[in-house]
Amino acid sequence: MTATATAIPAAAPGAEAQTQQQRPSQQPGLKIDIQLSRAGFQLAICTDIPFEGVTAIFGRSGCGKTSLLRAIAGLEPAVQGQISFAGQQWLDGKQQYPVQQRRIGLVSQHDTLLPHLTVQQNLLFGYERVPAALRRLQPAELYQRLDLTLLLDRKVQQLSGGQKQRVALGRALLAQPQLLLLDEPFSALDKQGRQEILPYLQQLLLDIKIPVLFVSHQLEDVVQLADQLLLLTDGNITAQGPLANLLHQEVDLQHEALSLLYGRLQQHGSTAAGYCQILLGDTLVLLPVQAGHQGRQDLCRLKIRARDVSVSLQPLQQSSIQLQLSARVSHWRAASQPTELLLFLTLNDGQQLTAQISSLAFSQLALQQGSALYANIKAAALS
């Protein structure tokens, strides 16, 4: 792990982070030290991915995200260096461990369904090639979870883009992979197609206990799915660590200005219909329950846009804003619009939140580093 990552206090709730530290050898880590040269492009990656939750690889188009995933999968013959996964040596110099023995699930942005097979034959292609002893996820269960039962006898040419991606995801999972690689699985889909696959994916990622590497150039998707982030620029890693922290530190990520907060879902206690209670630091808040969301027992994630956050020096009385958290000003930076500022706040429990406010308001409130204030969150997406 790089210095950036270890120096940062874990943003995920303390209990979970601690259990992971106590048994680091149990984590199936991915060690990578590779070089790949192509005309006008150089990929040089040296990192250790410990797999605490979902790790996102984020970067602009052409920064080498897909090449990195293909190298890990063993599909780049020109790659050199070392790759090992959970003690298995996948790349040693130029020596490649056979792709078919790595047990990797790859869902790509392209349509990779085998066109001469039906939907069901596609889904079972990997499953049939896995030794019976390794078959933990059963087809019937998966068909139901991914809502594929009615599609099984279709030809793959008859499927919509979203359906194709669901089949590709199901096929990868039925091959019982020990590592799941998602290469922009939604990039070819429109908003509706995205909404069709995201809930399934999110729920599945919570349930299957395998490490996931998720490549994207959409920060919003990353914030919805990932806990750890690896930032890639021009073929090199420029930052790595917990996503919630990097959202505040990396200038590159801030043109979309999002925050990620972790909270605890309170199952007990009375709850108004359609709302759930979430403990954020020491504050209990009510949030609307999203359809289909079940959550990882008590842990939940809140995705908050900076422009949905305003600040006040006093708690707002008689306001429509339901979510108010006390915080302190950490630092600020100019936003993409010249009259706006990004204000970085630290909550009582150490989590970080970004607010987008006008520079006029900033000077009127006479804000300074360390000023105590209230963050008023207009909307938070529970994921």
Place this chain on the structure above:
Amino acid sequence: MNLLQLSPADWQALWLTLKLCAVTTLLLLLIATPLAWWLAFGKQKRHSLVEAVVTLPLVLPPTVLGFYLLLLFSPQQGIGLWLSSLGLPPLLFSFEGLVLGSVIYSLPFAVQPLKQCFRTVGKQPLETAALLGAGRFDRFVHVLLPLTRPGFIAAASLTFAHTLGEFGMIMMIGGSIAGETKVLSVLIYDHTEAMNYGAAHQLSLLIVLMSMVLLFGLNRWQQERR
């Protein structure tokens, strides 16, 4: 004119021709598959060089090809000398020699359709299959073959039809030995030389019909798949 009043010699030539076409097609599919795969995805200079050599039989006069094969097969030098030193029968004026000649002569007709088809299908389905745990042979049988069947059928039909129409090269290296190298096209020449126009016409029509059926069948099949 009475159709299909073939003499025993005609039947013998017809059988020999079909045997030559079948053996050549089978051998060429075996040779052309790995070659076409290598050419389909190769980007180096050596790929262009091999590509040119493979295409050469398409543009050379059959006599030129035949002449060099004649030199090559001659028992005094090269392959011919090596074979006779091993105690093997000579390739010149033999069926085996004809097969070898036909394989070279029809090579582009097997390689080109396969190469195009491999390029269209691309590597991605094979990568997908490998990630799903399929080994080399498994991928070939269960992914590549079903996806490239049109290419294989086109390659087989064209090779067969082209070998059927061989003449110049056979005259150079095979001569006209009944039952060994006297194929239909050579027999037609012999009949014509002997002013036996009726017999020549019968066999010529037979070749036209066989080629027509083969090419029509291929085209129709490709049409239906579109």
